[in-house]
Amino acid sequence: MTTHASEYVELHCHSNFSFLDGASHPEELARQAARLGYRACALTDHNGLYGAVRFSRAALEAGVHPILGAEVTLEDGHHLVLLVSDETGYGHLCRLLSTAQLAAAKGHAKVSHAVLREHASGLIALSGCRHGKIPALLTAGDTQAALRAAEEYAHWFGRDRFYLELQHHHLPAHEALCERLYELGHTANLGVVATGNVHYATPHDRPLQDVLNCIRHHVTLDDAGGVLYPNAERYLMPPAAMVKKFSRYSGAVANTLDIALRCTFSFDTLPAELPAFPVPGGMSTQDYLRQLVAEGAAERYGELSAVQKSQLEHELSLIGKLNLAGYFLIVWDIARFCRERGILCQGRGSAANSAVCYCLKITAVDPIKLDLLFERFLSEERAEPPDIDVDIANHRREEVIQYVYEKYGREHAAMVCEVICYRGRLAVREVGKVLGFAGDQIDLLAKQVGHYSNGENLASHARAAGLNAADLRVRHWLDLAARLVGFPRHLGIHVGGMIVTARPLAELVPIENATHPGRSVIQWDKDDAQDAGFIKIDLLGLGMLTLIDLAGKLVQEHHGITLDWATLSYDDSNIYDLLCRAETVGVFQVESRAQMNTLPRMKPRTFYDLVVEVALIRPGPIQGGMVHPYLRRRDGKEAVTYPHPLLEPILKRTLGVPLFQEQGMKVAVAAAGFTAAQADQLRRAMGHKRSHQKMEELGLALVAGMIRNGIDQKAADEIFTQLSAFADFGFAESHAASFALLVYISAYLKVYYPAEFYCSLLNAQPMGFYSPSSVVFEARRRGLRILPVDCTKSLWDCTVEGGAVRLGFRSIKKLGPRAKEQIERALEAGSFKSLADFVHRSALDRDALEQAALVGLFRGFGLTRRQALWQLLALFQRPPGELPLSTQEEEAVMPTMLASDAVLADFQGMDLTLGPHPMKLFRAVLTRRGIRSASDLEQCAQGDVVNVAGIVVIRQRPGTAKGFLFLTLEDETGFINVVVKPDQVERFRSEVVHTTGLVVQGKVEREQGVINVIGTGFEPLRFGRTTAQLHSRDFR
């Protein structure tokens, strides 16, 4: 970088990762800096490097040199700006921030002077804003103390690495402070430097900054007063304006450039390598990996075929070349730990393309047998490390996470964070509050806006909420809420992403405490971590593995059979029959409404059909228009054709319709002679983060290759167009294959061990699409007996009892984790003998006991629900300490509970009932109104106009559905699929979006055994007091 006298570099700049303070995304700041002609710009968020990777990436793309830093809060509460000069400085800043964050409650990090002094090298410090120690002392008139503080900082950082920061936002106090700081600099022989203390990219963002300030201080704009900055001057100013503003302070501008030139750190040099995996003496990690793979291969394959040998050799040599053996060993070790502890786990995603992973028992699908493409997982040309995701039984995932912490130490392992951002509804609420709108007005608009809304269509939502969208304040509300969407609000924990490093992690990225006890998170999300060069291991919790684990144990307990999933033949016609009938409630991945609709058309008969089924009903294939052609071809209604004969072997398995990413890659290999690695590059160039330049380059090569292989220009262009359209939507075949395994296993359990399956499904809740209530109704419809919760027979979890499922204590809503401990402890001492004994030994609170009585928990003592409650009430009145022996009073006869009251009590207490379905109670009335049941629909013909009614159990409005809303209603005979067109959604919004029970008028649409009702009219169905207890599960 060469200097120029009139150049200015912004060295104090906050993005929206200065939570609820900065009002621009890091990328916006970087782009604006580029537009204004900055050659370098710093990002100095409060106490963190949260936005550093994004800023760095965007700045480099825009041609601006990124300077990393942070404005830290010191132990005395004063601020100080620290800029990273070199790699040492970066490590020191991370260490400073990590130490401060880990020692404090969330959001209250303070850097101690001792730690700062110790880690000052490699950093350049600026005296900070008005909250800096020196400005604060000067403002208070204590020049001597300010001088001492300046000397102290200069001593810590070095006289050439500490600068007095001049900020001028056209306010009288700023001018005075600048004068004093300038004089102090002169006296102490310290440099001064101009900064803008930027909080937003352009003045246009000032209102948003005001709003954020108000949210942070919990005040409305009208009451904000001094909380708000007095003007809109904290934007990224044109360098010329800054030069002019600070022209009277000699050196203030020139020093910005001088500092920028000394800040040379880049993420490219970040030493984020993995820790060395401990291997038996004398072996290298590669050798050890090779040995383990050989052992695993013998177990998996027996004697190796030539193909297997060569594939394993190919993979191992590439792993060796890329120096990734340690990574594979780390993941192998995790899988080993799981196996040893009996924790069900399975690799998912592109790792299933690897035979090495299969032999290491990280994945369960044989990629050689399924002809999967290894390069989709790993290739030499690929700049990124591979990504191995491991699914772990949900209920035991924490054990695995803690194992990783233990094995590599908390200094070297942490989870990646999830940056929790504002979504539409929350943005509407918070901006509405700040603008002073009344609570119910906010409720009205917020209810119109979906939970996951991205702030689109706010104006129409406002109109629907009865707001005047032309009003100035309403306009501000909608505009600011839309702009707030996507702003980071706080950090959460990523569902399973962990990173482990050789060097202490706290020197590579700031770490902070997670709200979950025993966990720490880094300040970056998975994408940022990956961009910074970290290799992530995803340890994901999967409810279905919990179910399979629990069901396997129950089968062992009740049938004495140990199920070995590796030995299943995957060709059982009973299982495929179940899937063809779409009786898939609780079956992995194929229980959604769309999957259920597709199964009878798809009629899967082989394992590969399941792989296709899993991949087919996905946003990609749906948006790419691949679903219907595939189903038509499968049904014989459309001829199977291929873009070129060369592609037939690749697309044959999917009937000429490209579904999988691997197929796209193979097309490039077969048609254009690409190497598999080049094909992967093409996939990535065309993929989610497509780069037009790269795509064009590779596209030209692809077409040229195809022409070379004898494909004419027109066909070559067509193939390229098809590939580029498909690349973004295709699904990884390996991932689909891993999931298909679980589909088969869960369906197997459902067919052969229904009691164990449903019991485990209830115990693994929350999981899947359906509420426990729907699961129980479905189980009963399928002839399974479900026994009520009974304190003399139930355990905490649901159990299998004589081929039936006995509900456990966990079914009762008011019994939480503490109650679980209390009950289990009491049960250890023996079963309960009486109500008084239960009350005494379980020590549950009054509310829980009352609810337990009303759901019939004490039926085992011969008490009706009401008798139990009556007796309980007497026990509550006993003085503390008095033994709850049986009462002497005569037995009171309580009124018998009506069926409807029992259903209501069940839903209030358990969210499910073993009594009649609520719809059954209304059936006579509904029949009189001509309303049909789900089973009646079987007799309806295409186009019949019908009225149906049910409880809304699922609402789905997928992004790919172009505004269509899919409702699943449930009545006592089954499910009713309702399709609501976008115009009907708008017209009947309140009914279809918010109502629990619905009466729907519509036309029957039948196709290959799938029945849908295309809704044209909707009215709420009221169940009296029961309505409040029913809930739908809403998905996008």
Added chain:
Amino acid sequence: MRASRIACVRVPDFALAWWLARHPEFSEVPVVLAEGQKAASPVLAVNSAAHAYDVRPGLSVSQARARAKALHVQVRDPKSEHDLSRRIVASLQSVTPAVEEDAPGLWFLESLGQGRLYGGERRFIRHVFDTLAPFALPVCVGLAGHRDVARVAAQVSSPRTFLIVPTGSERKFLAALPSHHAAAPSLAPYLRALGLDTMAQVAELPASQWAARFGSSGVQLQKLAQGLEGSPFAPETLTEPLRQEAAFDFPLFSSITLVERAEALLTPLLAVLASRQEAAYAVHVEFDLENRENVSWELALSTPVCVTAPFARQLSHALGLQPPRAGVRGIVVQIESSGAAPVEQLEWSHRPERVVPRELPHRSGEWRTPRALSAALPEAAAEWHPTEAPTPKAGLLADAPIHLPCLSSAFGLRLFSPPQRVTAVWSNGALSTLESPALHQRVQAYHGPWVVSGHWWRQPFHRLYYEVDTAGPRYLVYYDRAAGHWYVQGVFD
């Protein structure tokens, strides 16, 4: 047990009913009574027109407004509710002397023998209705052998109807009634959960079991369900208020005169109180106006006094805020029994022997408190601590807090409201003169501009401020960027 007959007089939604009775023009308009006008204030009662819009008690005012656009919100006034209730008690005492006021809108009357006096219980109740007719309230009456059954009877009666429960048939009457009518709110959910929907079911369970579960409220409910007396009738004796009134030969307009006259009426009332060793903290003053309207004030103090001055000052202040719209023909001054308290309870040290002289000195409308009496005034008890100026820090060097580069901090700023528009004349890139019809000043020096902007959510402004030194005073001047004009906002005196 002594035989008794008790009548219960009940006005559902008493305060709202009273307001609607006085404003019949609102009968078709949705009206709610709310705790306050604020959006979040809860709705306490609704009329039938509001009910038709699904407006219910418990909603917030803004929620109610969202349901009924033309909603009229009437704010609850506990004081006037109380006053009205007292007036109704007074009226009912003309029917029978033994009256108990349970709550505003709920009264009990001793009715034993009243049937003979009025020619039957029905006629007696008719008389009660006639007595209360001037209030135009939707009165319900229940008559029974004891208080609690009478209340339930009034509760189940429709407005302007009555229900008589003959002695001895209380249990039969109650048997079919829903139990929640009589149960305490804390018991109602249990009754529902236990399926004890009727009073008959409640009666069937032994009292001891109710006691074992719900304590006294359970026993009371069970007793009631069995038709037995629960809480006894406790009539009160109404104390006559102290009242003075005066009618004038010609209408008075002067606030000073009116206050003086009111004070003259109040003085003997305070003297009476003083003789009873009592003092007043609430005085009711009512003006009878020429235009047949009345205006009244409740003058209230936090501490009772036996002097007129605090009340006089309050009245004077009230008249200053809202003078009568017509001449005043008469004044009534009244001290309710509830507005007085025994002297022993007073916390201030001065005894009521310092009774105010009849003639209070005053001058041109400004009340002067006589020195001798000032100590007796409640506000004299309060201590006043002047704010102390912060002690300057012991000096380090020539340290001083940062002063603005301008000199304004040495002066007080007098703000103009509204700011005066001026013409700013610039010459050679510098501000040279400020001109307006009232101002012509050559600028000697100026500081600025300071940029101030904001309030974008209501009325945005964006101003450049200058402190301008002239040959005369120093001005605070700004340029309004939106309007493109210059203004003098204030002067540093």
